[in-house]
Amino acid sequence: MSLVQPYSLFTDFDISLFKNGSHYNLFDKFGAHTVTIDGVKGTYFSVWAPTAKSVSVIGNFNFWQGNQHELLVRWDSSGIWEGFIPNVTHGELYKYRIESHNNGIITEKADPYGRLCEIPPKTASVVQDTSTYQWNDTAWMSYRKNKNSLDKPFSVYEVHIESWKKKEGYKNLSFRELATELVNYVAEMNFTHVEFMPIMEYPYSPSWGYQLTGYYAPSARFGTPDDLKYLIDEFHKNDIGVIVDWVPSHFPEDAHGLGYFDGSNLYEHPDPRKGYHQDWKSLIFNYGRNEVKAFLISNAVFWMQEFHVDALRVDAVASMLYLDYSRKDGEWEPNIYGGRENLEAIQFIKDFNTELYTRFEGIQTIAEESTAFTGVTTPTQLGGLGFGMKWMMGWMHDTLDYFSKDTIYRKHHHNEITFSLAYAFSENFMLPLSHDEVVYGKKSLIYRMPGDEWQRFANLRTLYGYMFTHPGTKLLFQGAEFGQTEEWNFQQSLDWHLLEFDPHKKMKAFVSDINKLYKTEPALYEKAFSPEGFEWIELNDAESSVLSYIRKGHNTENDLVIVCNLTPTIRKKYKIGVNSSKNLKEIFNSDLKKYHGSGIKNDNIIKVSKKGWHFKKYAALITLPPLSVVVFKHE
Template sequence: MSLVKVHSFFTEFDIELFKAGKHFKLYEKMGAHPMVLDGEEGVYFAVWAPSASSVQVIGDFNFWDASQHELNVRWDASGIWEGFIPKVKKGTRYKYKITSNHNGSVSEKIDPYALFFETPPNTAGIIWDISDYKWKDKNWMSYRKDKNDLDKPYSVYEVHIGSWQRNSDGTFLSYTELAKKLVAYVKEMNFTHIEFMPVMEYPYDPSWGYQLVGYFAPSSRFGAPQDFMKLIDAFHQNDIGVILDWVPSHFPEDKHGLGMYDGTHLYEHPDPKKGFHPDWKSLIFNYERNEVRSFLISNAFFWLEYYHVDALRVDAVASMLYLDYSREEGEWDPNEFGGNENLAAVSFLKDFNTAVYSNFNGIQTIAEESTAFSGVTRSVELGGLGFGMKWMMGWMHDTLQYFSKDPVYRKHHQNDITFSLTYAFTENFMLPLSHDEVVHGKNSILSKQSGDEWQRFANLRLLYGYMFTHPGTKLLFMGGEFGQYAEWDFSKSLDWNLLDFLPHKGMLEFVKNLNTFYKSTPALYEKAFSPEGFEWISYSDEQNSVIAYIRKGHDRKNDVIVVCNFTPSLHQNYRLGVPRQGVLTEIFNSDQNQFGGAGNMNTGDLKIENIDSHGKTQSVVLTLPPLAMAAFQIK
């Protein structure tokens, strides 16, 4: 006999929105909600399983006996099963036992809206309530737009929580411990934002979180949901924005997860040409199904609303956009117009961006999109996808390839380091040196550099200096800030012991100072996405492997002249054209002694002379330190 009380919190309008793909707060109705109903404590459950013949709640409260608590299916053909079970309490483990009307299969499934899970490899959900957390970031939320907008400094530290730092016995740091250690570190290093690789519950550690199952639950590996809130809160109280990696592109086939949820292809597309990813052996969401669109956009809303997240970096966008992504001929079918675009996914991404930007003030969405798909950061109204930013993968590839070359050959590859400026303003680009570039035999960023040890560190400082003065926002993966030698290994801590050695300590000091320089120099960010913010002085001095350019902000008096010397040769008496009269002052130099450099500086005021050079009617004589970036202003 069922002990479930018939009760519903869904209105007809809720169902209408759900079916139309326009219900963006499903988490308020779906899932498991502790409450008092008719004077009785218990939990209201609601789950979508349209092809089920029965849905039973099993858990600690009924000794996992499916015969006791069967949910009631709604009368309106929505496929939602629901009901109130008395006396169930917060902290109780549970799952759904679903019998399929389609093929008679019986499976034990997670609640797709569960807020908390057992620690893997255990898979049950845990009844939880997150409404009791008292946020202390009111100030941040009130001025977030001023910190998070596209004309503000954006320097992102990308972190994998499980391997940033570990306890001495190899166990994970908790969210609570990270709220002290990681927040203090990111603040000391002067980054403006932190980006977490996926924190949503995932079963398999080697997936780094990108094969996730519990879309509404931060991983219990590191603590409870409120502990993760506390971590975000701590960042906000220290004026640091929080970006979450979000994965609406695919999900794993684990039996307890979303795949074949009610015995049918409910969340994944039924056609394997659209519903199965050959590279990742994972399932692809069915963007043609409105209820799935409601689920995914609700998930984005959930993290933005309940966890005060400031930006979502959307993973693997290219795999969503193209029907032939990573597929050979015959493994995909063209769309109705004969093209290779996944029109449903394009429509979904437009709906997602329109919805989140319309409902949350001061947030950003960032696309990890590796192709030349047009208009990723163009507004939806103008035919674009509506993202705030897009990763500049071409810049990353060309730059790392250039820096891996011995400087003696760089004069033959000048175009590799200048080509990015031919398309730098076609999108709102973020320059990424991400986790993807330091795994699977690619070597760490430091190990990619050419030359002996001194030259490798000098090259790395130059690379970062060039990166931070190039148009666009910045992202640096953990370990890169102190020059980790080894590739990233998700199963252990970064090599913090390297900071006992001067070159690594100097690199850390350099990145700290570079962030300060970037944040305090409006010319480097106010027009980061506009051609008005950049001007070449010299891009064709291949013989010396030197480039020079001007970065411009709103106040032209604060323009910054940047010069990069990509050779280990000290260039003395190097004449450079400058845009106006005055005196030139060096404001930053990657060759400073405190950074591990050789200390070749341009000291004092440098006289600007009426001598033509580089198309300018005035010029100045500089010392260009080896393998270094130097920045100047005219007074």
């Protein structure tokens, strides 16, 4: 006989919204919620399992036996099982034991809406009381729209929490410990945002967090949900935005996860041509199923509402958009119009972006999308997907390829480094030097640079200088800021001991300073996504491998003149055209000795001549240090 009592958090209206896929606060209804009924404390459980013959809650409180706490199925064909279990309270372990009508298969599943899981490799969910965390970021939330908008500086430090830094014994830092160490570091480095690779619960560390089993649960490796709130709070108190990687593109086949949840293809598409990802050996959500769409969009809402997250970076968008993604002929089926686009996934993405931008002021969504799909950052009301930004993968590949070449050959590849400006304003682009570029034999960024040690560091500073003065927002992966030499290893800490050595210490200082330059010069961010914010001075000086351009903001008095010398040759009296008759002053130079450079600079005010050059009204003669980026401003 079941010890479960009838009880429900669902209204008829909730059920209607759930069925038609437009209930985006499902986390308030589904899962485990501690409540008190008639003076008795306990937990209300609810789970969606439409093909189940029976659903029981199992845990230590019933010796993991499935015959004591059978949930009650609703009468309304919603497929929801629910009920109240007395005396099951905060901290109890539980799973759902589900017997399928289809074939009698019995599964034991973690709660899809569970707020906390056991520390992997254990797999049970953990009952959580309603959070009483008192946020202290009221100021940040009130002016977030002014810090997080598309005409403000947006420089992101990408972090993998397991490997950023380890304690003695190679233990992970907790959310609470990171609230001191990581927050202080990101503030010191002058980044405007931090981005966490997935921090939802994942069973397998080599997946780097991209194979999720607990979409609503911060990973217990690092602490509790309130511990994570404290970490985000501390970032906000330091005026640093928080971005979280979000993975709606696929999920793993682990027995306790979402796959084959109630003995049927519940969350995954039943057709393996749409429901199985061959590259990642994982399952693909059924975006055309209303209840699945509501599960995912509710999850996005959850992270922004409950954790005050400022942006979601959406993983592997290209794999969602195309039915033939990484598939051969015969392994995919065209859509109803004969095309390769996944129409259901596209509609899901539009609904996701519409809901978030409507509901939350000052947030952003960022697409990791590697194809030429049009309108990724066009608003949904204009027919686009509705993302705020998109990773500029073409810039990343072309730039790293160019900088890996010996400087003597760069003049033959000059178009590779200028090509990005041909399409730089077709989307709202973020320039990423991400974790994907320092693994699997690609080498660390510093070791992808050619030349001796001095030239490697000079090249890397030049790459960063070019990146931070190029239109678009910025992202650097952990370790890139001080010239990490080894490839990223998810199992171990960054090589912090390298900061004992001058080149690495000064590289760190350089990144901190160029972040500061980026944050304080409006010309570098106010028109980051508009062709009005960029003007070439000279893009065709391939023989010298020199680039020169002007960055512009709302006020012409803030215009910056930027010159990149991409070889070790010092160029004196290099002539550039400028738009203003006012004299120039050097305000930033990547070759300074404090950055481990040679110390060549433009000491004096640079006179501007009225004899024009480069189709500009005026001209100036400047000195270009070796392998450098120099930034000038008119007096």
